[in-house]
Structure formats: structure tokens, C-alpha cells
Amino acid sequence: MSSGQFALLTQRRFAPFFGAQFLGAFNDNLFKTALVTVVTFDAASWTTLNAGLLNNLIAGLFILPFMLASATAGELADKFDKARLMRIVKLLEILIMLGAAVGWYTHQLWVLVLAVVGMGLHSTLFGPLKHAYLPQHLEPGELIGGNGMVQMGTFVGILTGQLIGAGLVGWGAIGVHIIIWSTVLVAIFGLLFTLAVPTTPAPAPDLVVSRNPLPEVVRNLRFAASNTSVFGAMLANSWFWFFGAIVLAQFPVYSRDVLHGAPEIFAVLLTAFSLGIGAGSLMCERLSGGRLQLGLVPLGSLGLSLFGIDLYFASLGSMPALLTAHDLLFGAQFRILFDCLMLGMTGGIFVVPLFTLIQSRAERSHLSRIIGGMNMLNALFMVLAALLAMLLLHAGLSVPEIFATTAMLNLAVLAALCLKQPEYPQALWSWLTRLFKKPPLVE
Numbered sequence: 001m002s003s004g005q006f007a008l009l010t011q012r013r014f015a016p017f018f019g020a021q022f023l024g025a026f027n028d029n030l031f032k033t034a035l036v037t038v039v040t041f042d043a044a045s046w047t048t049l050n051a052g053l054l055n056n057l058i059a060g061l062f063i064l065p066f067m068l069a070s071a072t073a074g075e076l077a078d079k080f081d082k083a084r085l086m087r088i089v090k091l092l093e094i095l096i097m098l099g100a101a102v103g104w105y106t107h108q109l110w111v112l113v114l115a116v117v118g119m120g121l122h123s124t125l126f127g128p129l130k131h132a133y134l135p136q137h138l139e140p141g142e143l144i145g146g147n148g149m150v151q152m153g154t155f156v157g158i159l160t161g162q163l164i165g166a167g168l169v170g171w172g173a174i175g176v177h178i179i180i181w182s183t184v185l186v187a188i189f190g191l192l193f194t195l196a197v198p199t200t201p202a203p204a205p206d207l208v209v210s211r212n213p214l215p216e217v218v219r220n221l222r223f224a225a226s227n228t229s230v231f232g233a234m235l236a237n238s239w240f241w242f243f244g245a246i247v248l249a250q251f252p253v254y255s256r257d258v259l260h261g262a263p264e265i266f267a268v269l270l271t272a273f274s275l276g277i278g279a280g281s282l283m284c285e286r287l288s289g290g291r292l293q294l295g296l297v298p299l300g301s302l303g304l305s306l307f308g309i310d311l312y313f314a315s316l317g318s319m320p321a322l323l324t325a326h327d328l329l330f331g332a333q334f335r336i337l338f339d340c341l342m343l344g345m346t347g348g349i350f351v352v353p354l355f356t357l358i359q360s361r362a363e364r365s366h367l368s369r370i371i372g373g374m375n376m377l378n379a380l381f382m383v384l385a386a387l388l389a390m391l392l393l394h395a396g397l398s399v400p401e402i403f404a405t406t407a408m409l410n411l412a413v414l415a416a417l418c419l420k421q422p423e424y425p426q427a428l429w430s431w432l433t434r435l436f437k438k439p440p441l442v443e
Contacts, residue, residue, distance in 0.1 A: 031116075068213065070379070073375075
């Protein structure tokens with residue numbers, strides 16, 4: 001793989017920003033996973049409420065700010081210097097984590113739940129900054145590699161935060177103390193990284209921030225819809241979050257009830273999927289030759305359906321009485337692990353060109369607002385994914401059947417995208433033609 005995208009990690013225009021966004025994703029998931037794990041396994045000492053209800057409430061409250069504040073976040077990112085806003089957002093993260101520390105020490109669940117909302121707001125504010133920052137500091141030929149690095153960093157941050165958060169809770173009181181001060185320290189390090197982020201001038205400094213975000217959401221989406229290719233990429237990106245939300249939400253029950261797995265099986269599957277996302281995101285630079293290559297979008301989408309359907313068939317085989325990580329890695333069930341890895345990898349290949357298209361073709365003065373609108377769509381699609389999954393389970397479908405159904409729906413979405421925007425299949429055909437073109441004979 002070309003070292004071009006990794007060379008960005010040595011440059012001030014990218015490295016401090018990358019560090020800040022990685023630590024933000026890590027901290028969100030370290031804190032949220034630790035809280036969910038404590039509520040699940042030690043609920044009686046915290047509350048009389050049902051643990052399952054609380055877990056869903058925590059997940060919903062984290063997403064809520066994306067629904068309510070994404071439009072305002074986009075306006076702020078277009079109006080003010082992005083580097084300055086990053087520092088303010090990271091300062092807010094420190095205050096939220098200090099508040100969470102109070103909740104941990106005083107054993108007040110409502111304070112911790114409020115901190116979940118705060119971290120959701122932190123992520124909502126940082127989202128438009130993250131994706132609108134890149135085209136102001138990277139050359140067009142660097143956007144694919146830069147987006148690949150950001151997607152890789154985000155999902156690796158999510159994965160490590162989840163694994164460490166759940167693992168530390170298993171250490172009891174000592175683990176909780178480590179979580180408390182780790183989340184504060186990570187937020188401080190995130191702020192330190194942003195101090196080195198170069199000045200990023202506002203593209204629309206005269207913009208008046210709307211006091212009512214809901215009409216602004218409608219205006220942003222209407223503006224984006226006027227550019228067919230940008231709006232199509234936004235919807236396709238939101239579909240990826242829909243697909244991922246359904247699949248990942250089934251992993252815990254799939255690991256326990258279908259695979260008859262030991263406790264570590266869920267972590268192994270989640271690791272495979274997340275590492276696949278990172279690998280696929282990084283591969284995009286090599287596959288595209290450093291240019292925007294829309295042919296990767298249908299290629300990645302086909303992979304999502306292929307490996308989603310294969311995961312269904314792989315789940316039909318006989319399972320050991322207690323499946324272990326060793327069985328997944330070295331036994332007959334390796335196919336399941338491979339499918340999860342490839343679902344992530346093809347997902348990374350699918351989503352990176354979409355971000356690059358939006359950054360390249362959207363009007364620069366509206367880019368942050370468009371990304372804010374897309375983040376709101378992502379949250380909406382994730383909520384719809386949860387509702388669909390509940391309906392399918394209520395209808396009697398098994399978890400593997402939900403995988404297969406989602407994969408078939410993905411084929412329908414891909415067909416609609418290709419019919420509506422023929423440049424995607426045309427780009428795929430052109431890319432495949434160049435890939436398999438025989439070199440001329442040398443006489």
C-alpha cells in the first residue's frame with residue numbers, strides 16, 4: 001500500500017486533527033460502554049429500573065443530540081474558525097468527563113446519563129468540523145487517503161474504547177477508578193492535540209446562526225438536494241449507518257443464542273468488523289489511485305450483500321456446545337469470522353468515496369451545514385434500523401435471517417442508486433476494465 005496517506009501523520013495540517021478525532025471516538029465509547037456494562041451487571045446497586053430498558057435509553061440519549069443539534073453544529077462550523085471550535089468542543093469534553101466523575105463517585109446514575117447526552121452533543125458538534133476540515137487542508141488527490149485514515153481512526157477508536165471500557169469494569173472498583181480518570185485524561189490530551197491544529201478560516205463568517213434548528217435542517221437538506229450527486233452520496237452514507245446499526249445490534253444475541261458462544265465471542269466479532277472497516281478504508285487510496293473513484297461504491301455495496309448473505313448460510317451449520325474464540329479463529333466456524341471481517345472491509349470501501357464526493361462537489365461555503373444535515377440523517381436512519389430490527393424479531397425472524405434480509409435490502413438500495421445515478425455503475429465498469437486490461441505485448 002502506498003505510504004502517501006500515512007505520511008499525513010507526520011504533518012501538522014493532519015496529525016493533530018487526527019489525534020483529536022481519534023481520542024474523541026475512543027473516549028465516547030470508553031465511557032458509554034463502561035456505563036452500559038455497569039448498568040447491565042451491577043444494576044441493583046444503581047437503580048430499580050430494568051437494565052435492558054436503561055441500555056436502550058442510554059443508546060437513544062447518545063443519538064438524540066445528533067437529531068436536534070446537527071444543523072446548528074454545521075452552521076457554527078461554517079461561521080467560525082474550525083481550529084478554534086475544536087478547542088472549545090474539547091474543553092466541553094473535559095467538563096463533561098469531570099461531571100461524569102462526580103456521578104461515578106457519588107453513585108448518581110442520573111448524572112452519568114446526563115453525561116451521556118453531553119458526550120452525544122460533543123460528537124454532534126465535532127462531526128461537521130471533522131469532515132469539513134479536510135478539504136481546507138488537503139489537496140484533492142489527498143482526500144481519499146485522508147478520509148480513509150479518518151474512517152480507520154474513528155472505527156479503531158470506537159473498537160478500543162468499547163473493549164477497554166467493558167474490560168475495565170470487570171476489574172471492579174479499581175477498574176471504575178481507572179475509567180474515571182482515564183476519560184478525563186483522554187479529554188485533556190484531545191484538547192492538547194487541538195492546540196496544534198492550524199488555523200482554518202471560516203468559509204461563511206457572515207452567516208447568522210438560526211435560533212430554531214429544525215427549519216435549518218430542512219433548508220440544509222433542500223440545498224443539498226439541489227446537487228443530485230451530493231444528496232445521493234448523503235443518502236448512501238446514511239444507508240451504510242442503517243446497515244451497520246442493524247448488523248452490530250444483533251451481534252450480542254447472535255453470539256450468545258446462535259453461536260452458543262463464550263463471553264469473548266461478541267468482542268471477537270466486533271473486533272473483526274471494526275478492523276475490517278479500518279482496513280477497507282485504508283485500501284481505498286490504493287484501489288482508487290489517489291483519485292475519487294465512484295466505482296468503489298457499488299463494489300463495496302455488493303460486498304456487503306455477498307458477505308451478509310454468506311453469514312446467514314455460515315450460521316446454519318452445527319455449532320459446538322460452547323463456541324470459543326479458538327473455534328472462530330482456527331476451527332470450522334472461521335467462515336463466520338471471515339464474513340464479519342469482510343463486511344467491515346467492504347463497508348470501508350463503500351463509505352470512503354462517498355465522503356470524498358461530498359467534500360469535493362458540495363459548495364465550500366455550505367459544506368459544514370451539509371455534513372450536519374447528513375449527520376442528522378444518519379441518526380434518523382439508525383433509529384429506523386432499530387425499529388426495523390424489532391419488527392423483524394417480532395415477526396419471528398431469527399438473527400441470521402435478519403442478516404440475510406438486510407443484505408437483500410442492500411441489493412435493492414444499490415439498484416436504486418445505480419438507476420438514479422448511472423455514474424456509479426459506469427465508474428465501476430471503467431475501473432474493472434482498467435484493472436483487467438492486458439498490458440501491450442513488447443516486441
